[in-house]
Amino acid sequence: MSGCRLKGLRLLVVEDEALVAMLLEDTLRALGCRCVGPAGNVAQALALLERETVDLALLDVNLGGGERSYPVADALAARSIRFIFVTGYGASGVDRRYAPVRVLQKPFDEHELAQAIAAGLD
Amino acid sequence: MGGRSQLLAAWSADYAGRMVEGEGQTSDGGGERAGRLRAEAALRESEARFHLLADSIPQLAWMARPDGWIFWYNKRWYDYTGTTLEEMEGWGWRNVHHPDHVDRVVARIQRSWQTGEPWEDTFPLKGRDGSWRWFLSRALPVHDDDGRVTCWFGTNTDITELREADERQKLLLAELNHRVKNTLAAVQSLAGQTLHSATSLEAFGDKFGGRLLALSRSHDLLARETWQGAALGELVAETLAPYRGEGAAARIALAGPAVRLAPTAAVTLGMAFHELSTNAAKYGALSTATGEVAVDWSIDWRGGKTPALEICWRESAGPPVERPPQSGFGVRLIEQGLALELSAEVRLDFAPDGLKCLIRLPLSAKVTVGPLAR
Numbered sequence: 001m002s003g004c005r006l007k008g009l010r011l012l013v014v015e016d017e018a019l020v021a022m023l024l025e026d027t028l029r030a031l032g033c034r035c036v037g038p039a040g041n042v043a044q045a046l047a048l049l050e051r052e053t054v055d056l057a058l059l060d061v062n063l064g065g066g067e068r069s070y071p072v073a074d075a076l077a078a079r080s081i082r083f084i085f086v087t088g089y090g091a092s093g094v095d096r097r098y099a100p101v102r103v104l105q106k107p108f109d110e111h112e113l114a115q116a117i118a119a120g121l122d
Numbered sequence: 123m124g125g126r127s128q129l130l131a132a133w134s135a136d137y138a139g140r141m142v143e144g145e146g147q148t149s150d151g152g153g154e155r156a157g158r159l160r161a162e163a164a165l166r167e168s169e170a171r172f173h174l175l176a177d178s179i180p181q182l183a184w185m186a187r188p189d190g191w192i193f194w195y196n197k198r199w200y201d202y203t204g205t206t207l208e209e210m211e212g213w214g215w216r217n218v219h220h221p222d223h224v225d226r227v228v229a230r231i232q233r234s235w236q237t238g239e240p241w242e243d244t245f246p247l248k249g250r251d252g253s254w255r256w257f258l259s260r261a262l263p264v265h266d267d268d269g270r271v272t273c274w275f276g277t278n279t280d281i282t283e284l285r286e287a288d289e290r291q292k293l294l295l296a297e298l299n300h301r302v303k304n305t306l307a308a309v310q311s312l313a314g315q316t317l318h319s320a321t322s323l324e325a326f327g328d329k330f331g332g333r334l335l336a337l338s339r340s341h342d343l344l345a346r347e348t349w350q351g352a353a354l355g356e357l358v359a360e361t362l363a364p365y366r367g368e369g370a371a372a373r374i375a376l377a378g379p380a381v382r383l384a385p386t387a388a389v390t391l392g393m394a395f396h397e398l399s400t401n402a403a404k405y406g407a408l409s410t411a412t413g414e415v416a417v418d419w420s421i422d423w424r425g426g427k428t429p430a431l432e433i434c435w436r437e438s439a440g441p442p443v444e445r446p447p448q449s450g451f452g453v454r455l456i457e458q459g460l461a462l463e464l465s466a467e468v469r470l471d472f473a474p475d476g477l478k479c480l481i482r483l484p485l486s487a488k489v490t491v492g493p494l495a496r
Contacts, residue, residue: 016386016462016463017304017307017308017386017389017390017463018390018393018455018458018459018460018462018463019307019308019311019312019389019390019393019455019459020304020307020308020311021459021462021463022311022315022454022455022458022459023307023308023310023311023314026311026314026315026318038462039462040461040462040463040464040465041465062300064384064386064387064463064487064488065384065486065487065488066487067487087300087303088299088300088301088302088303088304088307089296089299089300089303090303093296093300105303106303106304106306106307107303107306107307107309107310108307
């Protein structure tokens with residue numbers, strides 16, 4: 001299916017929880033994608049965005065310590081780079097400003113992630 | 123029911139009494155006069171009873187004319203708002219309403235004045251000290267025998283604490299749901315990574331079970347503190363507790379100041395300590411009867427840099443140590459995971475005389491100094 005389309009894609013991963021970030025890294029590798037990051041906070045993510053090429057981004061919403069990934073979402077939007085929210089809260093946990101943005105609910109499997117990425121590209 | 127309508131009649135009488143004040147006196151006959159004096163005495167008594175009741179109820183209370191002009195407040199209203207009847211009379215009450223709410227409040231209450239339907243609203247009112255508290259407010263019309271509204275009786279009930287508790291509960295539920303989903307993703311990650319490096323199904327079962335228990339231990343600590351956080355000292359102590367066997371306590375030494383960890387930081391650090399502990403038990407200082415483990419932590423306050431928590435895990439008097447040929451989950455978590463999640467600088471040193479792990483964590487909202495607020 002979407003497998004070949006995803007090969008070689010560069011995905012920025014913003015996720016603060018180490019275990020979940022590792023899962024995203026491993027799942028992306030299994031899909032043949034390249035993981036940019038992961039970044040654990042907004043500053044790291046913005047720094048990566050400055051110097052790396054990114055095709056699509058996967059953003060956790062709540063980055064712990066009260067920080068949210070919305071500034072990264074806005075920076076991506078300004079560069080016309082699409083992004084997907086990956087969150088435990090589901091769609092209800094995302095600010096209404098981003099209502100049209102796709103939300104992938106944790107936990108997810110390889111197939112769901114592949115589908116979300118493919119849909120995010122369209 | 124009868125008692126209530128009598129009371130309401132008394133309130134109406136109080137209102138009506140004020141309305142006729144100032145009208146000219148007419149001469150009365152003696153019997154009429156005595157009857158009137160009795161009636162006045164009864165009215166005064168009724169009014170005194172009413173004020174006693176009105177001032178002792180826990181609510182703020184008020185009465186308004188059918189057109190909404192407020193002519194009376196109970197003592198609690200003045201005590202709370204720090205105002206006078208002169209300031210409040212009529213529409214003066216708008217001055218103690220919040221600018222964000224007052225237009226809505228006025229629109230809704232005017233609708234009730236016009237339709238005669240009971241009124242209910244929730245809004246903040248300004249106290250005498252300038253702070254705002256939330257009130258659930260209700261007003262009921264008092265009708266005469268012909269069904270006409272003679273006055274309104276209203277109350278404001280302070281629900282600030284109720285609202286705060288409600289907010290806390292909503293937040294807690296949303297947070298709990300989020301945590302459950304994230305925890306399931308973490309378990310999925312543990313399962314995948316453990317499976318990846320497992321040589322047999324048995325080995326997988328052992329390792330995965332241990333990691334799941336480590337996760338559960340962090341959650342126990344967090345649950346004890348209603349998910350506010352966990353104390354670093356307790357996290358390390360509980361992780362190493364299984365290895366503090368008979369006579370072994372002395373070979374595990376922990377020391378450091380009180381440090382609070384936010385929930386996600388506690389989970390990740392708990393997993394890191396679990397990996398260090400199981401490694402020590404399998405290959406390091408805890409694999410022999412005489413090896414020692416010391417975990418010390420301190421805060422580096424040196425100026426110019428963000429203050430940081432420095433944790434030092436040091437094994438000694440154990441078997442000679444070698445770096446494992448391929449780095450597995452534990453090394454990845456400690457070297458990369460801590461850097462990602464807590465901006466940590468990590469030095470994992472497989473020194474021949476014992477493994478050393480130095481973790482430097484900048485203080486942040488996730489890592490703070492001091493005991494847990496209990």
